[in-house]
Amino acid sequence: MRRIVIFSDSLALPRKEPQETIYEDTYPYLLRNRYEVFQFSKGGGLIQELVSQAFYFKQYNPDMVILHCGIVDCACRAFTHKEELFFQSNIIGKIIRKLLSTIITTKRIRNFRRKSWTTPKDFVRHIEQLKQQFSNIPVFALSILPVSCEYESKVPGIKFKVEKYNELLKESFGDKLIDLSDIQQIGIMSDGHHLTKAGHQYVLKKIIEKLLIFNL
Numbered sequence: 001m002r003r004i005v006i007f008s009d010s011l012a013l014p015r016k017e018p019q020e021t022i023y024e025d026t027y028p029y030l031l032r033n034r035y036e037v038f039q040f041s042k043g044g045g046l047i048q049e050l051v052s053q054a055f056y057f058k059q060y061n062p063d064m065v066i067l068h069c070g071i072v073d074c075a076c077r078a079f080t081h082k083e084e085l086f087f088q089s090n091i092i093g094k095i096i097r098k099l100l101s102t103i104i105t106t107k108r109i110r111n112f113r114r115k116s117w118t119t120p121k122d123f124v125r126h127i128e129q130l131k132q133q134f135s136n137i138p139v140f141a142l143s144i145l146p147v148s149c150e151y152e153s154k155v156p157g158i159k160f161k162v163e164k165y166n167e168l169l170k171e172s173f174g175d176k177l178i179d180l181s182d183i184q185q186i187g188i189m190s191d192g193h194h195l196t197k198a199g200h201q202y203v204l205k206k207i208i209e210k211l212l213i214f215n216l
Contacts, residue, residue, distance in 0.1 A: 001034075001035060001036045002035050002036065002063040002064070002216060003035065003036045003037075003038065003060060003061065003062040003063050003064075004031060004035045004036070004037050004038070004062055004063070004064055004065070004066060005037075005038045005039070005040075005057045005060055005062040005064075005065045005066070006028050006037065006038070006039045006040070006041070006065075006066045006068065007040050007041075007050040007051070007053065007054070007057070007065070007066070007067050007068070007069070007130070008028075008039070008040075008041040008042075008045070008050070008066075008067070008068035008069060009041065009042060009043065009044065009045040009046075009050070009068070009069045009070075009071070009072050010041065010042070010043035010044065010045070010194065011068055011069075011071075011145075011193070011194060011195055012026060012027065012028050012039065012041045012068055013026065013041050013043060014026055015194060018189050018190045018191050018194075019189045019190065019196055021195065021196065021197050021200065025197040025200050026200050027195075027200045027201075027203045027204040027207065028041075030200065030201075030204045031204065031207065031208075034208065038057060038060050038062065040053045040057060044072055045069060045072060046069075046072055046073055046081075046117060046118055047067075047069050047070070047073050047118055047123060047126045047127070048118065048122070048126050050067070050069055050130075051126045051129050051130045051133075054129075054130055054133040054134070055133070058133055058134065062134070062137060063137060063216065064137055064138045064139070064140065064211070064214075064216055065130070065134050065137065065138070065139045065140065066139075066140045066141070066142065066178075066207065067127070067130060067139065067140070067141040067142070068141070068142040070123075070143075070144040070162075070165050070166070070169065071144050071145070071162070071193050072117065073116060073117060073118035073123055073165065074116050074118070074123075074144070074161040074162060074164065074165040075116065075117070075155070075158065075161065076114040076115070076116070076155050076156070076157045076158050076161060077113070077114075077115045077116065077117060079113070079115060080115045080117065081117040081118075114156075114157040114161070116161060120164065120165070120168055123165060123168055124168055124171075124172060127141075127168075127169075127172045127173075128172070131172075138176060138214060138216065139173070139176065140173065140176045140177070140178055140207075140210065140211075141169050141172070141173045141176065141177055141178065142177075142178045142180055142203065142206075142207075143166050143169055143170075143177060143178065143179050143180045143181060144162045144165060144166050144169070144180075145162075145180055145183060145188055145193055145195075146162070146180075146181050146183065147159040147162050147192065148185065148188070148192055150192065151192030151193070154192070155192075166181075175213075176210075176214075178203075178206050178207055178210045179206070180202075180203065180206060183199060183202050183203075184198075184202070186198050186199075187199030187201075187202045
């Protein structure tokens with residue numbers, strides 16, 4: 001049985017809210033009917049954190065790798081990742097963060113600054129690092145889920161960000177990008193970016209279709 005290693009943020013994980021998906025609903029679990037699957041998933045995980053685990057997961061000797069991340073990296077933020085780390089690192093930073101969030105509000109700052117925690121340049125750099133770690137096997141990626149009008153209204157600018165980072169994924173992976181752009185709304189939770197049970201079924205289908213093209 002061929003081996004897959006999956007690196008992902010929370011999208012490949014079960015969750016309780018806003019809708020429930022149990023472990024048996026997730027596409028990594030369902031892939032185990034066809035493949036031997038090893039998985040590193042981190043809720044809120046940035047691509048840098050996922051790629052840092054490649055050193056260990058390379059030892060599983062997979063036949064292929066699937067990367068599933070991006071929304072955490074590209075999402076519109078009030079502050080950069082370095083700024084957030086500073087705020088949390090000392091009492092003065094925490095006070096400044098609280099004052100800014102109270103006086104101006106984090107939402108207003110976010111809508112104005114629209115910072116991403118991973119820059120486009122760094123996003124591509126980490127992709128290349130992952131591909132170098134697994135240079136002898138196919139490395140695939142799942143695209144970031146499309147943004148609904150409701151999600152865009154809640155987080156202005158998120159649609160542009162997702163389209164930008166999806167383009168970077170397309171440029172980096174080419175025919176090894178697994179495009180999820182035609183997912184139906186029933187496949188996406190009400191938070192706008194997590195997969196429902198139906199969404200996991202959809203992703204499973206798209207992965208298998210792509211792997212079959214490569215005779216995997």
